[in-house]
Amino acid sequence: MTASADRCATLRHVADRIAELDDGGGLRIGVDGVDGAGKTVLADELAAQLRVPGRPVVRVSLDDFHHVRAVRHRQGRDSPRGFWEDSYDYDRFRRDVLEPFGPGGSRRYRAAAHDLETDVVLDGEPCAADPGAVLIVDGLFLHRDELVPVWDLSVFLDVPFEETARRMADRDGTSPDPDHPGMRRYVEGQRLYFAACAPQDRATILIDNRDFAAPRIIRER
Secondary structure, three states, X not given: OOOOHHHHHXXXXXXXXXXXXXXXXXXXEEEEEOOOOOHHHHHHHHHHHHHOOOOOEEEEEHHHXXXXXXXXXXXXXXXXXXXXXXXEOHHHHHHHHHOOXXXXXXXXXXXXXXXXXXXXXXXXXXXXXXXXXXXXXXXXXXXXXXXXXXOOEEEEEEOOHHHHHHHHHHHHOOOOOOOOHHHHXXXXXXXXXXXXXXXXXXXXEEEEOOOOOOOEEEEEO
16 A cells, blocks of 8 residues: 555655665664554654665564463463563563664664464574664563663554554454453553653653544644
């Protein structure tokens, strides 16, 4: 599907902001937002935009760094706090992705640490990124206290739960009602994140992504 003119303009603006930071040494970019906000799509489109002039880009998703099921559910399968606190293996993510792309890093990274379907921990051979590659990560909770300092630029996609629940229902077959008991773990877990970290305020660029065809930059710094 061809992106609209409004969407292309927003992507170009974010890409231009990244280019302003570019000193050839590599950058770490985070794309955050709640489930169903459109993080993966925007991160992929942004990567394509940056590659046009020939800049190497590495795409990683935090969804490939889940904890094993026993850890994710140790506070209960339906626990919102468990979703917020126990979903992701941040130690592996830092070691396998963030540090290799940081200042003086090796650029040797692993793009996945866990298979969510099989619950198997992965430890494959590292990949080698091209010199100066831009790292673009999409995922939940990217503006946690320990992650905020690593991003050279970050985006938060602001979409109300009423809309994201509808999108998730179309995608995953879940309830379109964000207040449904089956959605409680995820919606309330993300509200805990909002209360603890105010990601909308921490992001470099805040984008209203309710309308895929016309994302709108609300604020930037």
